[in-house]
Amino acid sequence: MKQYLELCQRIVDEGHWVENKRTGIRCLTVVNADLEYDVANNKFPLITTRKSFYKAAIAELLGYLRGYDNAAQFRAIGCNTWNANANENSAWLNNPHRKGEDDMGRVYGVQGRAWQKPDGTTLDQLKKIVDNLKNGVDDRAEILTFYNPGEFDMGCLRPCMHTHTFSLLGDTLYLTSYQRSCDVPLGLNFNQIQCFVLLALMAQICGLKAGKAYHKIVNAHIYENQLELMRDVQLKREPFESPSLTINPNIKTLEDIETWVTTDDFTVEGYQYHEAIKYPFAV
Numbered sequence: 001m002k003q004y005l006e007l008c009q010r011i012v013d014e015g016h017w018v019e020n021k022r023t024g025i026r027c028l029t030v031v032n033a034d035l036e037y038d039v040a041n042n043k044f045p046l047i048t049t050r051k052s053f054y055k056a057a058i059a060e061l062l063g064y065l066r067g068y069d070n071a072a073q074f075r076a077i078g079c080n081t082w083n084a085n086a087n088e089n090s091a092w093l094n095n096p097h098r099k100g101e102d103d104m105g106r107v108y109g110v111q112g113r114a115w116q117k118p119d120g121t122t123l124d125q126l127k128k129i130v131d132n133l134k135n136g137v138d139d140r141a142e143i144l145t146f147y148n149p150g151e152f153d154m155g156c157l158r159p160c161m162h163t164h165t166f167s168l169l170g171d172t173l174y175l176t177s178y179q180r181s182c183d184v185p186l187g188l189n190f191n192q193i194q195c196f197v198l199l200a201l202m203a204q205i206c207g208l209k210a211g212k213a214y215h216k217i218v219n220a221h222i223y224e225n226q227l228e229l230m231r232d233v234q235l236k237r238e239p240f241e242s243p244s245l246t247i248n249p250n251i252k253t254l255e256d257i258e259t260w261v262t263t264d265d266f267t268v269e270g271y272q273y274h275e276a277i278k279y280p281f282a283v
């Protein structure tokens, strides 16, 4: 939590104003932030200086791991974050690749589970990683990447947290996640939960211990219409201790994640927080 607040403060103190063409809203921006999450000691990185809707963040991750491409699928498992990008962005609404209401196109999980190969078949990046890690193999390229520039025009948004690399040291699993663009008040609240849960879940289904998750962010920003709430409300609050996360131990395989797992299989203990803050969302 301390590192999150330090990043917010750094943007407020040292950020540069950068115009943003896609949303029309300028952002106070810094470049390069490194965050770390202690999964081994179960320090669940939930924001405590406002209420975090962590179930939606976990649902979003489950949708990515399942290869979802439609905002209705995300809604069905408790996540509303893709409604606006799928249905309210004029560039995507006018894109001939959009297949209708709620379609997100070839984003995130589609690339992770069904990367299109030139020979017409698809590649399942996640399954390869799970199969290797279960057998104690780290080929130094256990990389799950959603970043496919050749198909950017076939999706509603370029992936933000776009690459996850898994590493093994003995029987301990590590994760390095790479993010090109980060909406610190809204997106990062979700992304840090997702880094933590991704490592914890992968360790669990691969029979490994979880170590640390490393989160590398390039462009970290606060939109102009979020700044006052961040500077004058959230940053004035004192954080509480990190809570802990319990994952249903019956989740044992990738197929479990694909078929029956829900957000009810994730329980948070000891979450103390300040009241909710509703930040504006830029589409």
Ligand SMILES: Nc1nc(=O)c2c([nH]1)NC[C@@H]1CN(c3ccc(C(=O)N[C@@H](CCC(=O)O)C(=O)O)cc3)CN21
Pocket: 052, 053, 056, 080, 081, 082, 085, 157, 183, 186, 187, 188, 189, 190, 277, 278, 279, 281, 282, 283
């Ligand atoms: N401008 C922008 N920021 C983002 O963080 C973002 C995008 N766009 N587009 C794609 C996804 C969608 N994400 C989102 C979208 C909405 C919330 C949001 O509204 N969060 C609220 C409450 C969510 C709830 O009630 O479930 C929050 O207070 O955290 C968070 C992340 C992250 N990404």
Ligand SMILES: O=c1ccn([C@H]2C[C@H](O)[C@@H](COP(=O)(O)O)O2)c(=O)[nH]1
Pocket: 022, 157, 158, 160, 161, 181, 182, 183, 184, 186, 187, 188, 191
């Ligand atoms: O997981 C996510 C997804 C998106 N974001 C934010 C970062 C930016 O504010 C927007 C995406 O806009 P681009 O113009 O494509 O950079 O969404 C996030 O923080 N986390």
